Amino acid sequence: MSTPRARARAQTMEDIKRIGREHLATHGAAALSLRAVARDLGVVSSAVYRYVRSRDELLTLLVVDGYNALGDAVDEALVGAPDDPAERLRVAGRAVRAWALAEPAWYGLLFGSPVPGYEAPAEQTVDPGVRVIAALLRVFADAYAAGRLAGPARPVRVSTALAGSFANVRDEFGLDVPDWLVSRGVSVWSALFGAVSFDVFDMYGRDTFADRTELFELMLDNLLDLLGFRD
Amino acid sequence: MSTPRARARAQTMEDIKRIGREHLATHGAAALSLRAVARDLGVVSSAVYRYVRSRDELLTLLVVDGYNALGDAVDEALVGAPDDPAERLRVAGRAVRAWALAEPAWYGLLFGSPVPGYEAPAEQTVDPGVRVIAALLRVFADAYAAGRLAGPARPVRVSTALAGSFANVRDEFGLDVPDWLVSRGVSVWSALFGAVSFDVFDMYGRDTFADRTELFELMLDNLLDLLGFRD
DNA sequence: TGTACATCAGTGAACGCGCGTTCACTGATGTAC
DNA sequence: TGTACATCAGTGAACGCGCGTTCACTGATGTAC
Numbered sequence: 001m002s003t004p005r006a007r008a009r010a011q012t013m014e015d016i017k018r019i020g021r022e023h024l025a026t027h028g029a030a031a032l033s034l035r036a037v038a039r040d041l042g043v044v045s046s047a048v049y050r051y052v053r054s055r056d057e058l059l060t061l062l063v064v065d066g067y068n069a070l071g072d073a074v075d076e077a078l079v080g081a082p083d084d085p086a087e088r089l090r091v092a093g094r095a096v097r098a099w100a101l102a103e104p105a106w107y108g109l110l111f112g113s114p115v116p117g118y119e120a121p122a123e124q125t126v127d128p129g130v131r132v133i134a135a136l137l138r139v140f141a142d143a144y145a146a147g148r149l150a151g152p153a154r155p156v157r158v159s160t161a162l163a164g165s166f167a168n169v170r171d172e173f174g175l176d177v178p179d180w181l182v183s184r185g186v187s188v189w190s191a192l193f194g195a196v197s198f199d200v201f202d203m204y205g206r207d208t209f210a211d212r213t214e215l216f217e218l219m220l221d222n223l224l225d226l227l228g229f230r231d
Numbered sequence: 232m233s234t235p236r237a238r239a240r241a242q243t244m245e246d247i248k249r250i251g252r253e254h255l256a257t258h259g260a261a262a263l264s265l266r267a268v269a270r271d272l273g274v275v276s277s278a279v280y281r282y283v284r285s286r287d288e289l290l291t292l293l294v295v296d297g298y299n300a301l302g303d304a305v306d307e308a309l310v311g312a313p314d315d316p317a318e319r320l321r322v323a324g325r326a327v328r329a330w331a332l333a334e335p336a337w338y339g340l341l342f343g344s345p346v347p348g349y350e351a352p353a354e355q356t357v358d359p360g361v362r363v364i365a366a367l368l369r370v371f372a373d374a375y376a377a378g379r380l381a382g383p384a385r386p387v388r389v390s391t392a393l394a395g396s397f398a399n400v401r402d403e404f405g406l407d408v409p410d411w412l413v414s415r416g417v418s419v420w421s422a423l424f425g426a427v428s429f430d431v432f433d434m435y436g437r438d439t440f441a442d443r444t445e446l447f448e449l450m451l452d453n454l455l456d457l458l459g460f461r462d
Numbered sequence: 463t464g465t466a467c468a469t470c471a472g473t474g475a476a477c478g479c480g481c482g483t484t485c486a487c488t489g490a491t492g493t494a495c
Numbered sequence: 496t497g498t499a500c501a502t503c504a505g506t507g508a509a510c511g512c513g514c515g516t517t518c519a520c521t522g523a524t525g526t527a528c
Contacts, residue, residue, distance in 0.1 A: 028347030113343025116259030194425015
């Protein structure tokens with residue numbers, strides 16, 4: 001089907017992205033350099049331009065691949081998970097953390113400080129970037145539909161403008177959940193990534209907590225409470 | 232008291248740090264360059280070495296100043312805040328967010344992806360770095376002492392190792408609070424910074440939420456619930 | 463099946479640029495007597 | 496108060512380095528007839 005040339009090309013493309021990822025880890029996103037990638041690829045620097053239009057385009061490829069790798073990790077973890085929504089939420093959270101700890105630099109490219117002078121093009125990055133929150137929202141909606149969640153003691157008041165945003169979210173993801181759950185869901189989402197970032201970026205002191213995995217499990221317990229799971 | 236020369240030196244030092252902060256904003260931490268700072272200072276590049284031993288030392292100065300600026304912002308906000316612990320927690324959270332939005336690059340230096348090839352020296356950065364969580368823990372302990380918090384429905388089980396870490400935290404900050412509150416407190420802490428990072432680093436889509444300040448207020452409500460505030 | 467042509471991967475030189483850091487120096491400011 | 500010396504801010508040249516990107520090119524691979 002494909003010619004040898006086409007296969008070689010695909011292989012080289014993969015090599016470039018792999019080397020790019022390695023450089024992310026050793027030198028950081030800001031220092032990602034096509035010349036250095038070319039060196040590791042064993043090729044003269046201008047040759048890389050046959051594959052990638054510019055340094056920024058390579059960054060975008062890595063961003064898109066990264067969101068997809070993370071999305072795959074979460075989706076795969078959920079495929080093997082039990083039906084219980086509480087447990088599925090834990091499984092998804094653990095998958096995010098495990099992936100981030102395995103690929104700290106790649107995670108940093110996606111969720112760390114923005115790379116100066118580079119803005120990820122929305123057309124290419126939004127869809128993959130939305131996969132994790134989409135998966136989480138599905139779990140939230142399932143928990144709600146199954147009557148597993150206790151609503152707020154006092155009604156959650158949301159302005160018309162923000163209620164409109166919440167309605168858009170519901171539409172986009174095809175959900176049927178109340179505003180209070182959207183509010184809690186967004187909180188759980190950002191809290192989850194906050195905990196993972198603190199862990200990956202080493203914001204707790206080096207040895208403050210003896211067992212960070214256990215600490216994360218406590219965080220998951222707390223997030224389940226926050227979402228409203230009845231015991 | 233001080234000689235003109237000493238005063239000029241102090242002024243130049245401040246200028247260097249100010250310019251460094253500006254470069255953080257425009258070019259990012261990884262691209263912070265002593266030559267560029269010298270250029271903006273209107274001085275030949277080698278002159279900067281009279282003030283700063285190396286590029287990394289300048290980074291460390293900015294990190295320390297950053298933690299202190301954030302710590303000051305939180306402390307000052309709390310000075311003017313009411314006694315109610317719930318409100319104090321909100322005030323502290325808003326202060327963190329406001330500072331981060333006003334100084335996104337500086338915030339990114341402190342809480343974003345690590346700068347490749349640079350590690351902040353613990354001796355200088357730990358004390359200032361710990362100020363915000365110290366302030367939060369005091370609020371948590373006050374809320375607990377005032378009987379404002381509901382404990383967990385089911386007991387929180389913590390391994391001996393992690394319980395030891397929790398005990399160390401209690402000692403270090405002179406607190407008298409149960410393990411479940413340390414667990415929730417750490418969660419609130421990382422969740423708060425997760426929400427602020429999502430906001431500052433633009434991880435929500437550009438226009439997903441009509442009013443991010445209001446969204447953050449909902450997050451604060453949720454964090455208060457998570458901590459255990461009775462209504 | 464063989465040939466002529468088109469496509470394309472990779473080369474090597476060049477462009478103009480910026481970086482951190484060292485060093486010997488000049489000239490102004492500060493200090494001890 | 497005046498002078499001799501020490502301190503120190505800033506200069507300018509140099510070191511060796513890496514960067515993104517363009518361009519004309521060679522030679523191998525693929526394709527149309």
